[in-house]
Amino acid sequence: MSHDPNCIFCKIVAKKIPARIVHEDEDTIAFEDLNPQAPTHILIVPKKHIADIHSIAESDRELIGHLFLVAKTISSTKGLDKGGYRMVINNGHGAGQTVFHLHLHLLSGRRFTWPPG
Ligand code: 5GP
Ligand code: ZN
Numbered sequence: 001m002s003h004d005p006n007c008i009f010c011k012i013v014a015k016k017i018p019a020r021i022v023h024e025d026e027d028t029i030a031f032e033d034l035n036p037q038a039p040t041h042i043l044i045v046p047k048k049h050i051a052d053i054h055s056i057a058e059s060d061r062e063l064i065g066h067l068f069l070v071a072k073t074i075s076s077t078k079g080l081d082k083g084g085y086r087m088v089i090n091n092g093h094g095a096g097q098t099v100f101h102l103h104l105h106l107l108s109g110r111r112f113t114w115p116p117g
Contacts, residue, residue, distance in 0.1 A: 002049045009101035013047045027063055028070050030106075039109025040080060044071050050102040053091045071106055080108040088116075 003010050012019045012031060019031035022042055033041040046063050050056055056064060075081050085108035090096040 001047060004049045004101070007049055007101050008099055009043075009045050009103065010049050013045070023070055023074055025070070027066055030070060030074055033105070037105075038086075038107040038112075040078065040085075040107065042074060042106040044074070044104040044106060046102060051100045052097065052102060053089065056102070067104055071104055074106060075108075078108075080106070083108065084112075086112045 003014070008017070011017045013029055021029060021031045023030040023044075027047055028044060029047060030042050030044045033043050044067055046060075046067060048060070048063065050060065071087060075085055085106060088105040088107065089103070090098075090105075
């Protein structure tokens with residue numbers, strides 16, 4: 001599986017640095033964000049190192065669908081679907097991406113405004 005030794009999320013996948021893991025399966029891992037922006041702030045991450053949306057390959061089709069199904073499972077398990085939640089991908093520096101390993105932000109537990117900041 002594609003892996004970048006300098007990538008912080010690859011290190012979390014490899015259990016080289018700790019994280020509060022809320023879900024793990026063969027292809028994905030989900031853990032609490034270190035700097036939460038809402039009462040619930042979970043990052044859903046493919047174990048494969050994919051830097052950003054533009055690095056997604058045709059062969060990742062199933063994996064990307066799986067990420068959304070993991071988000072659904074976590075949201076249901078934690079009851080987030082009742083009050084609503086926001087899912088965000090910051091793609092590229094201009095959009096605020098700071099970790100270049102693809103991830104879904106799952107945010108819940110407060111009201112969210114639109115348009116986002
Ligand atoms: P981005 O800015 O790329 O959309 O999101 C990166 C997220 O990763 C940020 O919300 C940041 O707080 C989180 N983050 C960065 N380093 C770590 C870490 O070592 N552990 C955890 N759990 N979250 C991290
Ligand atoms: Zn990585």
